[in-house]
Amino acid sequence: MRLPCEVWVASRLLPSAGLRGPGRAARAVLALGKPPGGGGVWLQVSTARHRPGAKYQANVSHLKTFLSAMKLADRGTSEESLPLSTLAPPKASEVEKPKTKMTITSRKDYPFTQSFPYTLEQLQASYCKLPRIDMHILCLKRLRKLDLSHNLIKKLPVTIGDLVSLQELSLQGNLLESFGAALCNSTLRKSLQSLDLSQNKIKALPAQFCQLRELIHLKLDDNDLIRLPFKIGQLSQLRFLSVARNKLPFLPNSFGKLSLESLDLFGNPFEQPSPLAPDIQLKIPLTLWEHSARATINYRLPYSCHVLPSHLCHDLDMSKSCHCGRACLSSFIQTTVTMNLHSVAHTVVLVDNMGSTEAPLLRYFCSLTCYSQFLDRHLQSIR
Structure with missing residues (x-):
């Protein structure tokens, strides 16, 4: 689908840099299609000076509504019957680049009464004195990295397992006493690669913890752990393990199956081995x-x-x-x-x-x- 027309393309960042955009429109061809390898609907703007064209990905649902209105107008549908809204400048959020990263390091900056941008991929909310994980966070399906360190969280909701894209989770410095078995059987099994549970009050991890087969980094320092999951050897992707300053008397039998790059077990009250006293x-x-x-x-x-x-x-x-x-x-x-x-x-x-x-x-x-x-x-x- 191609449309020859006059096009004026300007960057929204030019005014902030003290620059002006192009003074007149250029002859161009608008093309709507998909890239050679597939992957969504794209708008291509080609000019004589740049024939390969600049490409912009389009939101399919918004595009359908837009094209539907254009089709009705082309058929001569009366103005009153067209699904048209009064022309007005768009909201700032509609023209700005979608926000993918947010960092909050104090309670006064935390948006308790507002939702987070649904496009967030990385979120840090530390030192906010949060007693629980906000439901607004649990709706961020694109979230890849979540840092909730140094809060007052005592329990993890099962719905945190619905964050299907989550790869890194930091809960350092909270008040957690457990890591639920239901989380270990959630979609985190296929996505979670880094988990930091250090500086909490965890005494034991469930046997199902070893279902988190994609874990590469695991930090359990400064807890009250009296044992590790006895099938921890099933974590075949694990490369970095830190369990310093806990209460481990010994290591589980399957620990010998691990293949790590770095291991820290400092400060545990290990018992003296007793192979002759079974x-x-x-x-x-x-x-x-x-x-x-x-x-x-x-x-x-x-x-x-x-x-x-x-x-x-x-x-x-x-x-x-x-x-x-x-x-x-x-x-x-x-x-x-x-x-x-x-x-x-x-x-x-x-x-x-x-x-x-x-x-x-x-x-x-x-x-x-x-x-x-x-x-x-x-x-x-x-x-």
């Missing part, structure tokens, strides 16, 4: 439930709440992995061994002031045979 919770013979559950996990049989009661699904989700690779649930032998943190991270912050880079790792054994084999290898290594 906690034996092995039941012999195994119960029918233990046999069945182990078989389900070992043979990777599919299960869901549509097939099994939800509490059984939960038990299966919480299964432990023996050093031999087989599963165990409520019947196992548990002990702690020494782990050199350089085996999972390129850069390791010292664990304590003594210069150590080792930490205790929790390990499970599904049978006496597996534990005996481990014990033989351990005793040989210290001789």
